[in-house]
Amino acid sequence: MIIAPSFGRPGRTLVVVAGALALSGCGGGAEQPPAPPPPLVTAITVQGEAVPNIIELPGRIEAVRSAEVRARTDGIIERRLYQEGTDVKAGTPLFRIDPRDKQAQLAQARAALSRAQATRTNAKQIVDRYRPLIAEKAVSAQEYDAALATLRGADADVADARAAVSRAELELSYTTVRAPISGRVGRAQVTEGALASAASATLLTTVEQLEPVYAVFTESSSALQDLANRARSGALALPSLSGVEVRLVLENGTEYPVTGRLNFADLTVDPTTGSQVLRATFANPARQLLPGQFIRGRITAGTTRDGVQVPARAVQLSNEQATVMVVGKDGTVAARTVELGGQVGSGWVVRSGLKPGEQVITEGWQKVQPGQKVRVQAPQAGAKPAQNGQPAQGGQPAAGAPRGAEKGTAQQAAPAANR
Template sequence: MIIAPSFGRPGRTLVVAVSALALASCGSGGDSAQQPAAPPPTLVTAVTVRAEAVPNIVDLPGRIEAIRSAEVRARTDGIIERRLYQEGTDVKEGTPLFRIDPRDRQAAVQQAQAAVQRAEATRLNARQVVDRYRPLINERAVSAQEFEAAQATLRQAEASVADARATLTRAQLELSYTTVRAPISGRVGRAQATEGALASAAQATPLTTIEQLDPVYAVFSQSSSELQTLLSQARAGQIKLPTLTGVEVRLVLESGEEYGPIGRLNFAGLTVDPETGSQVLRASFPNPERRLLPGQFVRGRLLAGTIDGITVPQRAVQINGSNAAVSVVGQDGSVSVRPIQLGGQTGGNWIIRSGLKPGERVIVDGWQKVQPGGKVRVEEPKPAAAGAGRPAGQPGQGGTAAQPGQPGQPGAASSPASGR
């Protein structure tokens, strides 16, 4: 439309305003046509956490000790002639380990044998005298004093025989010490004395060491205050503690690998170390492959009863260095990242010490695709995975979503309950 210039000033102003409004309305209509639609909420799998009985796991540092350890030392004097074993091998109790020069002890045995023969001859003569005097005493051919003297001489001769035999036994024992034998079965260490060295019984010369390595002990130090707190919680009913021998222990090696066989506590110290304020706990472990060696550093995970707690599947936890967090779905479907404090692990689940409450929904699968504050849609569980909403770490008790193609769950989708 062309406006005639003959219009007055007010008319021109009105026409310009109307034209501006028309142009603005056309521009806004074009922008709305170009604006994209909002994306749909991201599909995720979540579990509803609940309080349940979870293991109370206590981590303690410890070291391995041999269940039996024997220091092999010399028990007689002499020159070591030969080492009779191979270092670092397993030996049975009574296996010869060293041979000490036996000639001096052999001579002592022969001397003691001669003393026994001499004492026996003296005793035989004394007995014959008594036997001759006995019928004569009634005929008064021998006085009573002489007969009593003959009996006393016989008793002295018998005592001399006993003394000589004891000396012979001692000499034979000393001779047996010239062959040093293993006092226990186990793995024998390196020789601490070589051929030609002088072994001394008075100085108890060390020769080698034998250690039994199957089973072995793992010795832990537990703070006395923490142990008293644990016992107080047990008395208050907050923790259900088993008996001492019922406490299971798992070992974590220095490499971070978990040792397979499970041990059990068999000793708890009744005294507190005044320097460290700790008490000693000891567990026994089978060690058929000799993977555990005395002095080795380990960490023990003690299953000290059960407590009411919360668990979530391992794949739901976001770990960044020493920090851990989970993605929580709110009532309105929005996602927030919640820092948590982790406990131990059980059945493929993390035990949550703090940071979550029963009834909250934690994203298990799909949290990588969601930003904090974003909206999500929680997938409903399929009938085959109906028990997947209970994070107990057991088959049929959830915490881990069913995967397609698993036995008995063909095509089952990963979807726990969504807050129902």
């Protein structure tokens, strides 16, 4: 500090005060403000429990029975006898083909039968006449044998004529085309006036049985082998094939209300895809499931004895990868990549990446970073969990669901907003 000369006593006092204020402004010895406390998050402790082993697979709906109705005789289509898109019983007339040609053939066959029967009657009379005369040597044995041979030939001609009549009657019956099975009949593939050909088996329409229906899925052979290995090791309690339940998710994301069961597992592997076929049966009283429809199946393939399940709001999905925020024993947050199974209620089954006893953040993970210290509180009693189909605020939409998670439910696993 420099004190200018020639100042009076009051001036020197002001200069001294100013210098003291300047020294105090330099911060020498001043206290820093306290650091903010670690953010508060809600976390749960993962418990090992028996959880369903859910496998989610894409599939299609197929009719249990499907019949192509084709022409079995030649002729012109005279009339369509059914209403397209309706349910029909087996044997219901569907089309009528011009029967006049077949009627004429039947009449001709019947005339040939009458002629053969008349010839046989005459041959039998000759044999009956020769039989008493042969003992009296009035007729030679050769003549009698010839009469018997003629009678046998007449019998054969009658049988042949009767077969021709049956064939003509069958051809005439083909002019009325009937439903081979009960089910829903599709649209007509021909119109009145079209030529139906038996040689080319002209397709007329299709009948499909829609109650019940099949849901057909494909799964890789390696995944099914892993499933069998887990069952043999005791890690997975796997029921019999008919005891495996299947739920369906429709194309619009809604769940089909009826539960089905597996009834077939193919024992051959497709050499082009390396996959095997699984098939389930579903009741379809409302005809909501239609052949060819795309669906996703949630197959409950047994129960994992020491499985792990976390709330859906704790899972973050991004770039086909699922992660959760784990709190260490020292309160430090770490991001953990996990492999998801299926959804059970409002939670995800975790196949790998988590162990019982670890703490997973369910609320407040948006405001923390890996490596940061946090304060943990238990979930509040009566807190409403995030529901499927209602992603919470602040969750990032999934770029792609991991294996086992369906595309329609990827965004449903977005974490709940921090309350």
